[in-house]
Amino acid sequence: MSDLKKTTTGKHHIFNDRIEIRDCLFHGVSFKRIAMQIGKDPMTVCKEDKKHIQVIPARIENPRPCPNLLKAPFVCNGCQRKWSCKLEKHEYLARFAHKAYRETLVESLSGIALSKESFCDNDRIITEGINKEQYLYHLVQTQNLSVSKSTFYTNFHLNHIQNK
Numbered sequence: 001m002s003d004l005k006k007t008t009t010g011k012h013h014i015f016n017d018r019i020e021i022r023d024c025l026f027h028g029v030s031f032k033r034i035a036m037q038i039g040k041d042p043m044t045v046c047k048e049d050k051k052h053i054q055v056i057p058a059r060i061e062n063p064r065p066c067p068n069l070l071k072a073p074f075v076c077n078g079c080q081r082k083w084s085c086k087l088e089k090h091e092y093l094a095r096f097a098h099k100a101y102r103e104t105l106v107e108s109l110s111g112i113a114l115s116k117e118s119f120c121d122n123d124r125i126i127t128e129g130i131n132k133e134q135y136l137y138h139l140v141q142t143q144n145l146s147v148s149k150s151t152f153y154t155n156f157h158l159n160h161i162q163n164k
Helices: 015-026 031-038 042-051 094-109 116-131 136-142 149-157
Strands: 053-056 089-092
Touching: 015 031, 015 042, 015 089, 015 094, 031 042, 042 053, 116 136, 116 149, 136 149
Parallel strands: none
Antiparallel strands: 053 089
């Protein structure tokens, strides 16, 4: 386990953070202590844990819920009876958590985050400006487009704008 780090806010978890969370959960370390080790807020660690729980089905019919899953750390990673338990298991798996995070990140960074109406309005304004032989920079600066300059240029270069 790593040395204590200064708490950082607004930063994404890196894969090594997730490995550290998994290892700490296996050793029964509290969210507060995990947070101190990776330099995050304890609530952030708790949310990471809850968001990326992997459910492993029970080995018996109609199992009763495990009371240990109702309190922190909400997973079986560090449970002493994990291997003999026949109840449904919840585990935090760093590799799957990071894969889900990457997929969400890529999905959120790609595509156009505008409603169809807003996009069509922008497209109409830009098309009219191009037909009047106005420069793109002039359109971006003077028109009330519902996107940033960088988003506008990205959409333009990706041919998302109809009349180029």
